[in-house]
Amino acid sequence: MTALTIYFNDIYRAISSALIGMRITIRQMVSPTVTLQYPHEKKQMPDRVRNRLYMNYDDCIGCELCAKACPVDCIEIEVMKAPPTETLGETSTGQKKRIYVTKFDIDIAKCCYCGLCVFPCPTECLKMTDVYEFSEYDRNNLIYNFGTMSPVDVETAKLKVKQYDEEQAAKKAAAAAQAAAAKAAAAAQPAPAPAVPDAQVTPAQSEQPKGPETPPTQQ
Amino acid sequence: MENILAFLNEPAVTMVLLALIPLVFILVYALVTIYFEMKVAAHIQNRLAYMETGWHGVIQPIADMLKLLQKEDIIPTSADKFLFILAPYLVFIGTYASFAVMPFSSGFIGSNIDLGIFYLVAASSLVVVGLLMAGWASNNKWSLFGALRSAAQIVSYEIPGVLAILGVVMVFGTMNMQTMTQMQDGGIQNWLIIGGNFPLGQKLALFPFMFILFIIYLLSSMAEVNRTPFDLPEAESELVQGYNTEYSGMKFAIFYLAEYANLFLVSAIVVVMFFGGWTSPFGSFMSGTVWSAFWFVLKGMSFVFLNIWLRWTLPRLRVDQLMYVSWKVLTPFALFCVIAIGFIMVI
Numbered sequence: 001m002t003a004l005t006i007y008f009n010d011i012y013r014a015i016s017s018a019l020i021g022m023r024i025t026i027r028q029m030v031s032p033t034v035t036l037q038y039p040h041e042k043k044q045m046p047d048r049v050r051n052r053l054y055m056n057y058d059d060c061i062g063c064e065l066c067a068k069a070c071p072v073d074c075i076e077i078e079v080m081k082a083p084p085t086e087t088l089g090e091t092s093t094g095q096k097k098r099i100y101v102t103k104f105d106i107d108i109a110k111c112c113y114c115g116l117c118v119f120p121c122p123t124e125c126l127k128m129t130d131v132y133e134f135s136e137y138d139r140n141n142l143i144y145n146f147g148t149m150s151p152v153d154v155e156t157a158k159l160k161v162k163q164y165d166e167e168q169a170a171k172k173a174a175a176a177a178q179a180a181a182a183k184a185a186a187a188a189q190p191a192p193a194p195a196v197p198d199a200q201v202t203p204a205q206s207e208q209p210k211g212p213e214t215p216p217t218q219q
Numbered sequence: 220m221e222n223i224l225a226f227l228n229e230p231a232v233t234m235v236l237l238a239l240i241p242l243v244f245i246l247v248y249a250l251v252t253i254y255f256e257m258k259v260a261a262h263i264q265n266r267l268a269y270m271e272t273g274w275h276g277v278i279q280p281i282a283d284m285l286k287l288l289q290k291e292d293i294i295p296t297s298a299d300k301f302l303f304i305l306a307p308y309l310v311f312i313g314t315y316a317s318f319a320v321m322p323f324s325s326g327f328i329g330s331n332i333d334l335g336i337f338y339l340v341a342a343s344s345l346v347v348v349g350l351l352m353a354g355w356a357s358n359n360k361w362s363l364f365g366a367l368r369s370a371a372q373i374v375s376y377e378i379p380g381v382l383a384i385l386g387v388v389m390v391f392g393t394m395n396m397q398t399m400t401q402m403q404d405g406g407i408q409n410w411l412i413i414g415g416n417f418p419l420g421q422k423l424a425l426f427p428f429m430f431i432l433f434i435i436y437l438l439s440s441m442a443e444v445n446r447t448p449f450d451l452p453e454a455e456s457e458l459v460q461g462y463n464t465e466y467s468g469m470k471f472a473i474f475y476l477a478e479y480a481n482l483f484l485v486s487a488i489v490v491v492m493f494f495g496g497w498t499s500p501f502g503s504f505m506s507g508t509v510w511s512a513f514w515f516v517l518k519g520m521s522f523v524f525l526n527i528w529l530r531w532t533l534p535r536l537r538v539d540q541l542m543y544v545s546w547k548v549l550t551p552f553a554l555f556c557v558i559a560i561g562f563i564m565v566i
Contacts, residue, residue, distance in 0.1 A: 007547075011548060018529075018532070018533060021532040021533060022528060022529065022532050024532075025263045025528060025531055025532040026263075026528065028262070028263050028264070028265060029259065029262045029263045029528075030262075031265065032265075033261075033262065033265050033266060033267050034265045034266075035265070035266050035267040037267070037270060
């Protein structure tokens with residue numbers, strides 16, 4: 001091509017490509033917009049979307065599987081074994097509750113929305129909802145307290161457990177003493193023996209409710 | 220009442236009142252066009268633009284204006300204070316003064332002088348002085364580069380632009396803008412873009428050259444108002460904001476206002492020269508003082524729309540491409556057209 005044809009060819013291409021571009025933009029202008037007026041209209045979330053965690057406290061049996069599954073340790077649970085004489089009711093799946101759940105906190109700020117806590121739950125009380133608007137002005141508000149036991153309730157429960165433990169300990173001590181006595185009687189041995197099992201049993205039993213407070217072990 | 224009438228008939232008062240009409244028009248037009256541009260831009264990109272303030276955000280420009288009015292007026296310490304303050308007003312004055320010879324309607328023209336379009340070219344050239352002043356006084360590299368580019372661009376593009384105007388003036392034999400418009404009266408077939416109100420042979424001969432001149436003037440006018448694809452002085456990806464980087468608050472608003480006023484000005488020149496100014500496209504139907512103002516604004520706004528449309532279509536040119544377009548394409552074509560028109564008009 002000579003310089004002159006290149007020159008005119010350039011002019012032709014400049015004008016024609018500009019016209020093509022203008023045709024495209026005017027088509028875009030009359031085509032419907034894609035903007036979602038967010039606060040006024042919201043997008044339908046997918047069915048299995050993982051957003052804010054929800055926990056149904058009434059169904060919790062205090063197994064702590066969710067806290068163990070959580071990779072970022074955002075679930076904090078404190079439990080206390082209830083005496084068998086107490087009736088704590090049943091979960092909606094028909095499982096009997098045997099443990100006081102004195103504290104069930106989820107720090108949603110730490111949550112990474114992996115959903116790993118949802119699957120191990122035997123009573124399906126944990127689930128991820130489609131709520132995604134839960135920003136707060138104070139960081140502490142992001143720690144959700146799902147536990148419904150008031151401090152008074154907790155104190156009463158503790159008292160009951162202690163009472164029961166003491167009863168049990170007393171019973172055991174009595175039984176042990178009986179057994180020891182029987183043994184002693186049978187073998188006609190001196191009797192320092194009953195004191196030893198008694199001392200061993202009592203601390204072990206009274207420590208049991210505190211067990212869950214130990215730092216969560218690696219799964 | 221009579222006192223008021225007597226006061227209004229005072230020549231000085233009449234002059235001020237007449238001068239205020241374009242100013243009021245510019246202010247209202249700028250508000251409308253800012254909204255219009257945002258909407259067009261958004262819809263070209265399949266967005267919605269302002270939706271919150273008022274119905275579809277119609278009062279957003281007013282809110283923006285109020286915000287700009289309240290803003291702190293910052294003058295950089297190392298800036299040349301006098302020039303820095305003067306620059307935006309000079310830019311606006313250059314544009315505003317050009318509106319004096321604009322025939323808004325058959326019944327209204329600020330100053331019906333015979334030098335018309337010549338004065339207009341001269342007055343609107345004042346803008347480049349203001350821009351250079353702003354860039355220099357800001358004492359900022361980006362501003363200075365923007366101003367230099369702006370000066371280079373406006374000076375380069377003034378040549379094909381003025382040559383295009385020259386061609387049109389040769390056809391009409393007058394520089395008076397009101398006379399130009401009147402010569403195209405009588406309907407769409409008399410507009411210069413179709414060949415003007417001339418015998419058929421001459422009309423057919425003129426038509427292609429008029430079309431080329433129209434394209435040339437349109438492109439050079441776009442370059443003169445510093446709009447994309449010729450927005451190198453304000454190239455935000457390269458120069459922050461160009462010559463008005465350091466400006467804030469009301470001074471920035473005046474630059475903005477001048478830019479939009481300039482946009483209408485060049486559109487109006489296109490309309491007066493090629494599209495019959497305020498004349499109705501249907502001959503005597505819908506013509507009259509008020510109707511002619513309506514046609515003038517409508518035609519002007521459609522060219523403003525064309526400018527906006529092109530702005531959101533084309534990417535920015537490179538500096539050398541910009542100069543190439545002006546010196547190697549538009550100027551030779553304009554010269555050729557001027558010579559050809561000369562022959563046609565003589566024959």
